[in-house]
Every structure is written in structure tokens, then in C-alpha cells.
Amino acid sequence: MSDLQRGLFEAVRDGTRLRVVGGRRRAVSWARRLAPAAVLLRAVIGLAYFAAAELAAPTAWATSAVYVGLAAALALLAAARPAGGAPLAATAAVAAVWLLTTSVYDDHGGIVRAAVVALPLYAGHATAAVAQRFRATTVIDSEIVHTWARHLGIVSGSTVAFAGVLSLFTAYFAAISPAVAVGVGLVAVITVIYVLARSLHNRSPR
Amino acid sequence: MSLAADPALRLRTDNARTPEQRAPDKPVEWRRTPALTRAVVIAACCLIAAVAFGRVDLALLAAPFALGTALLLRDRPDRAPQARFDAAEETCAEGETASAVLRVDNPAPAPVTTVVTAAADPWIELHTGRGDFAERIGPATAREMLIAGRARRWGLHQLGPVHVRSHACGGLLETTVQRLPGSNSRVWVLPVPDWFESAESLPFAAGVAGVHRSGRTGDSGELAEVRLYQSGDRLRRIDWRTSARSQELYVNATLSERDTDVTLILDLQVEAGASGGIDGDASVADLTVRAAGAVAAHYALQGDRVGCIEFGARGRRLRAGAGRRHNLATLRWLASVDIPTDALPPSVEMTRRLLGNHRSLHVVFTPLLGERSVGLVVALARSGRPVLCIDTLPGHVSPPGRSHWTPYAERLWRLSRANTIMELRDLGVAVESWTGAASLDDVLAQLVRRRYR
Numbered sequence: 211m212s213d214l215q216r217g218l219f220e221a222v223r224d225g226t227r228l229r230v231v232g233g234r235r236r237a238v239s240w241a242r243r244l245a246p247a248a249v250l251l252r253a254v255i256g257l258a259y260f261a262a263a264e265l266a267a268p269t270a271w272a273t274s275a276v277y278v279g280l281a282a283a284l285a286l287l288a289a290a291r292p293a294g295g296a297p298l299a300a301t302a303a304v305a306a307v308w309l310l311t312t313s314v315y316d317d318h319g320g321i322v323r324a325a326v327v328a329l330p331l332y333a334g335h336a337t338a339a340v341a342q343r344f345r346a347t348t349v350i351d352s353e354i355v356h357t358w359a360r361h362l363g364i365v366s367g368s369t370v371a372f373a374g375v376l377s378l379f380t381a382y383f384a385a386i387s388p389a390v391a392v393g394v395g396l397v398a399v400i401t402v403i404y405v406l407a408r409s410l411h412n413r414s415p416r
Numbered sequence: 417m418s419l420a421a422d423p424a425l426r427l428r429t430d431n432a433r434t435p436e437q438r439a440p441d442k443p444v445e446w447r448r449t450p451a452l453t454r455a456v457v458i459a460a461c462c463l464i465a466a467v468a469f470g471r472v473d474l475a476l477l478a479a480p481f482a483l484g485t486a487l488l489l490r491d492r493p494d495r496a497p498q499a500r501f502d503a504a505e506e507t508c509a510e511g512e513t514a515s516a517v518l519r520v521d522n523p524a525p526a527p528v529t530t531v532v533t534a535a536a537d538p539w540i541e542l543h544t545g546r547g548d549f550a551e552r553i554g555p556a557t558a559r560e561m562l563i564a565g566r567a568r569r570w571g572l573h574q575l576g577p578v579h580v581r582s583h584a585c586g587g588l589l590e591t592t593v594q595r596l597p598g599s600n601s602r603v604w605v606l607p608v609p610d611w612f613e614s615a616e617s618l619p620f621a622a623g624v625a626g627v628h629r630s631g632r633t634g635d636s637g638e639l640a641e642v643r644l645y646q647s648g649d650r651l652r653r654i655d656w657r658t659s660a661r662s663q664e665l666y667v668n669a670t671l672s673e674r675d676t677d678v679t680l681i682l683d684l685q686v687e688a689g690a691s692g693g694i695d696g697d698a699s700v701a702d703l704t705v706r707a708a709g710a711v712a713a714h715y716a717l718q719g720d721r722v723g724c725i726e727f728g729a730r731g732r733r734l735r736a737g738a739g740r741r742h743n744l745a746t747l748r749w750l751a752s753v754d755i756p757t758d759a760l761p762p763s764v765e766m767t768r769r770l771l772g773n774h775r776s777l778h779v780v781f782t783p784l785l786g787e788r789s790v791g792l793v794v795a796l797a798r799s800g801r802p803v804l805c806i807d808t809l810p811g812h813v814s815p816p817g818r819s820h821w822t823p824y825a826e827r828l829w830r831l832s833r834a835n836t837i838m839e840l841r842d843l844g845v846a847v848e849s850w851t852g853a854a855s856l857d858d859v860l861a862q863l864v865r866r867r868y869r
Contacts, residue, residue: 213819242544298457312473331477331480332480339586345533349544353552369483395470396467
């Protein structure tokens with residue numbers, strides 16, 4: 211081996227060693243700076259989407275390795291990139307699985323099961339919205355977490371109440387004609403979209 | 417500070433091309449986030465599908481999204497928060513905390529969450545939670561947030577730029593990023609000098625009053641001679657034993673104690689060794705600055721006039737002065753030491769012209785790594801000035817290994833350098849490695865003996 215070759219070899223070896231040492235130091239520094247609240251929020255996103263995917267599917271699917279793997283991958287992606295398209299993809303996948311399951315299996319839990327799926331879906335969405343600009347090392351004010359938890363509690367309670375109202379409605383007005391049901395539904399949809407649009411364009415009422 | 421930061425070198429050049437203008441920052445404004453789009457899309461799709469297929473369960477899936485979005489959008493901010501970034505303190509010492517204050521005003525009647533991401537100079541290690549954090553700011557309030565880090569090395573360091581982005585409505589709305597440059601938040605990190613003390617007097621003490629033994633007689637405790645009484649001598653100076661033995665009046669004559677000038681010459685031609693900051697290994701610049709700071713502090717605080725001169729590309733000079741205030745000014749001057757990589761070689765003659773008092777003690781801090789450094793020391797010694805040369809080459813510094821001949825070449829170079837040092841000593845220059853407290857007492861004693869020989 212000539213001096214030139216030896217020098218090149220030593221330079222490559224030193225460079226590799228420096229990169230490895232630098233990478234290890236950066237990883238240790240990153241792990242040391244991890245913020246518990248930011249990690250908790252990301253864990254909630256992942257767990258919520260995974261739970262929604264598992265609850266939306268029938269038991270035979272939910273226990274299969276392929277489905278669990280896919281659900282876990284989507285949930286992990288949503289937790290890792292809450293600002294990207296992963297949360298929307300995860301929500302769409304869960305809704306599609308729910309539609310498919312309820313189309314195949316007629317007795318898949320009904321309204322109660324739908325409420326149980328809707329709650330983790332919204333928990334994942336709301337948490338992703340809060341955490342979308344936080345890094346895993348961002349130290350988060352405890353008041354932000356309290357506000358997020360309070361909002362989730364209010365929405366969960368309201369959804370459960372809405373599910374109760376829907377159960378009563380379907381139980382007592384089962385013989386309602388399809389045309390009336392579609393009309394009521396259309397009015398409800400237009401009302402919701404109108405309220406959302408107004409709140410988007412109006413200034414704060416205060 | 418580099419050469420480019422020197423105001424004299426920032427003059428417009430004769431280049432006909434117009435300088436590139438940086439695009440002005442866009443005003444901070446609110447915009448919707450992907451989360452809001454997601455919520456609206458999911459709610460609308462599920463509701464439409466619920467109506468189209470007659471599925472109540474889909475309406476239930478959409479319910480929390482619609483309800484939650486409506487609840488969150490109730491309190492919408494109408495104006496964007498404004499942030500301002502300023503240095504908290506302009507100076508700090510090595511190893512201490514350098515900080516800057518970020519003030520965020522939220523004029524809107526809705527609470528916002530502000531996410532702050534700060535960058536800093538590599539020599540400032542941002543504290544956990546002080547460079548990357550999120551704070552909640554109440555409606556129509558302002559909040560001051562501290563961005564702080566540990567300053568690991570002396571010099572002018574910058575905290576920032578800081579990126580500020582605010583969220584509202586649970587993350588459904590966000591502002592554009594406000595980038596605050598760190599030009600307002602520069603912090604001078606002063607070097608922490610090594611501990612240095614010396615009990616030795618300095619040669620050529622010829623000031624007004626001080627602690628060094630001078631060549632002139634005057635009131636002090638340093639005995640010069642016992643001589644015959646002359647009219648005007650104080651009675652308490654009479655040496656009664658000698659007078660009793662000789663039957664004539666003799667008095668004790670003493671040497672006066674005066675201050676002197678100390679000129680520190682910093683050889684800043686080349687930097688060698690990687691600086692590890694205050695906790696790691698010292699480079700040539702680190703050792704030079706800290707040693708010069710220690711010597712300057714010792715003599716300036718005991719009343720001697722201490723001045724500094726750079727032997728480098730910039731050739732700066734600090735006027736001589738004494739006292740605590742001058743010591744701080746010296747540290748501030750030392751903190752702005754810089755060794756540019758493309759340095760112009762300094763001139764020995766120009767440096768000699770900057771030297772003032774011929775009878776001051778000249779302390780040269782040099783790693784002795786070039787012909788010019790040796791030439792400067794030799795020129796000073798040959799002109800009859802008392803020169804003390806402090807070797808600032810750290811022991812751990814060695815050339816990078818390029819081939820298997822490198823260790824042998826380094827050994828030859830070290831032998832040659834040791835030979836140069838011996839030649840300097842033969843020329844009457846006291847050369848000593850910097851090792852901190854009392855390390856210069858021996859060479860100072862040699863200098864004083866040579867002066868009074």
C-alpha cells in the first residue's frame with residue numbers, strides 16, 4: 211500500500227469514525243432533550259388512531275397480523291407526522307373500514323359502536339391539531355395540555371349525549387318514511403355546514 | 417468578530433453589480449391549518465354519506481368533528497401576535513448564562529399558543545426548555561419569555577434567530593412564521609482568566625506610586641543604603657545603632673515603590689488546536705486570551721498601567737490604564753480577539769511603532785509558530801526593551817497525521833522549536849510556558865536581576 215493509498219484509507223476511516231461519534235452524540239442529546247408532554251401528545255395520537263382502527267374492524271380482522279400491522283403503521287405515521295396527510299389518511303382508512311364492516315356485518319355494534327369509534331378518531335384528530343407544530347423536544351406549557359384535555363372531555367361528553375339522542379330517535383321513530391329522513395338529514399347537513407362556514411368567516415364575537 | 421464585521425472593511429466596493437436585496441418579511445397573518453381542512457372534509461363527507469346512504473352511524477362519526485370544530489372556532493383571534501427580541505444583558509462571563517428576552521404581545525381577544533424555536537451560536541448551549549418551547553398567552557396580554565443558554569467560550573456570540581409561530585382555536589388556525597434576527601441580541605462573553613499572582617517586582621518601575629521597587633530613593637520599607645545624616649532628613653529615619661557605633665548620625669535611606677507600564681503583545685497570526693470551550697481543551701487563541709487576561713488583571717488591579725497590542729491581521733491597540741474599570745475594558749477587548757483564516761501577515765516594524773514607553777515590561781504571548789513571531793521577540797530584545805515571552809502553544813496540539821512519517825517530522829519540528837527557544841534565552845529573552853499562578857516569578861526575577869546587574 212502506497213503512502214497516498216494509506217493516507218486516503220486513514221482519512222476515510224477517520225471521517226467515518228467522526229460521523230459515527232457525531233451521530234451518537236446527537237442521538238444522545240436528542241434523547242436527553244425529549245419533552246414528556248410532547249411525547250405524551252404523540253403517544254395519544256398513535257394510540258387513538260390504532261384504537262379506532264381496531265374498534266372499527268370486526269374481531270376476525272382486528273386480530274389478524276396484517277391488519278394490526280397496517281393499523282400500527284398508519285398510527286405511527288400519524289404520530290410521527292401530525293402536520294402531514296397521515297392523520298387524514300388514518301381517519302379515511304378507519305371510516306372506510308367502518309363502512310365495509312357495517313356493510314358486510316349487519317350487527318356490528320350499531321350506534322354505540324359508532325360512538326366508540328368516533329371518540330378515538332376525534333381524539334387523534336384534535337391531538338394532531340394541537341401537536342402539529344411541536345417537536346418531540348418542545349417543552350410545552352401545562353396550560354396547553356389542560357385546555358386540550360378539557361376540550362376533548364367536552365366533545366366526548368357531547369358526542370355520547372348525541373349518541374343517546376340518536377338511539378332514542380331511531381328507537382321511537384323507526385317507522386319514519388325515507389323521504390322525511392332524507393329531508394331532515396339534508397337540513398341537518400346544511401345547518402352544520404352553514405355553522406362551520408359562518409364560524410370560519412366571522413370575527414370573534416368578543 | 418471577523419474581518420468582514422470591521423466597519424472600515426464594510427465600505428462599498430467598486431463592483432458595478434447592485435447588491436442583492438433581501439426580500440422584506442411578509443406581515444404576520446392568520447391562516448387555516450391542515451387540521452381545519454381535515455375536520456371540515458371529514459365532517460362534510462361523513463354527513464353527505466350519511467344522508468346519501470341513510471346511515472345514522474356515519475352522522476355519529478361526523479358529530480365530534482363538527483361539534484369540536486364549531487366549539488374551537490368560537491374564539492377566533494382577529495389580529496396577529498407581535499414579537500420582539502432583545503438581549504437581556506450585553507455581557508456575561510464564560511461558563512455563565514447568556515440570555516435574551518422575547519416579548520410576545522397578543523392584542524386579540526382570544527388566547528393563543530406561541531411556539532418558539534431559537535437558534536444560537538455554536539458556543540452557546542441553549543438550556544432545555546429555553547430554546548424550543550410553547551407557551552400559552554391569554555387574550556389581550558403580553559408575555560416575556562427568556563431564551564437562555566450557557567456560554568461556552570469567550571467572544572461575541574449571537575442568540576437567535578428566533579422563529580415564532582402562534583396557534584389558536586386548538587391548532588385549527590396558525591400564523592405565518594415570524595423570523596426575528598439575532599442582530600439585536602448579541603452578547604459579549606468575557607473570558608475567565610486563569611488565576612495568576614506574582615510576588616516579584618517589575619523592572620523599570622518609574623511611575624508615581626505603586627508596589628514595585630524603583631531605582632530612586634523615597635519613602636518605603638525597601639532599604640537602599642545607610643548614609644550620613646543630611647539636613648532635611650527625617651528624625652525617625654536615624655539608624656541609632658550605627659550612629660552609636662560611629663559617633664556620627666546615620667540614616668536609613670529607602671527605595672521608593674512606584675508603578676510601571678506593562679504592555680501585553682498578543683501574537684494572533686495563527687490559530688492551532690481545536691477549542692473545546694471552557695470545559696474542553698484550549699486552543700492557541702484560548703490560551704493567549706486567558707493568559708493575557710490573567711496577567712492584565714493582576715497588574716491592573718495592583719495599580720500598574722496595562723496596555724495591549726495585537727500582533728496580527730487587525731493590529732488593534734488598547735491604551736494603557738489601571739484599575740478595576742480598565743481591567744473590565746481589557747477583558748472586553750480580549751473577548752473581541754479574532755484570528756481570521758485568511759489573515760494578512762502583520763509587520764514587525766508597524767507593531768514596534770505602536771509600542772510606547774521604552775521602559776515598560778513587554779509581555780509577548782506567542783505560540784512561536786512562525787518566523788515573524790520570533791522576529792518580533794528578537795527585535796524587541798535587541799532594542800533594549802525588557803521582554804518576557806510566554807509560550808502559548810498548548811501541549812496537546814500536534815499536526816494531523818498525514819502519513820507514517822508525521823510523528824518523526826513532528827519530533828524534528830519540536831526539536832527545532834526548542835532550539836529556537838534556547839537561542840531566544842541566549843539573547844536575553846525570558847521564555848516561559850504558561851502554567852498559571854506564580855509561573856512567571858522565576859523569569860521576572862531573572863529580568864529584575866538583569867536590570868540591576
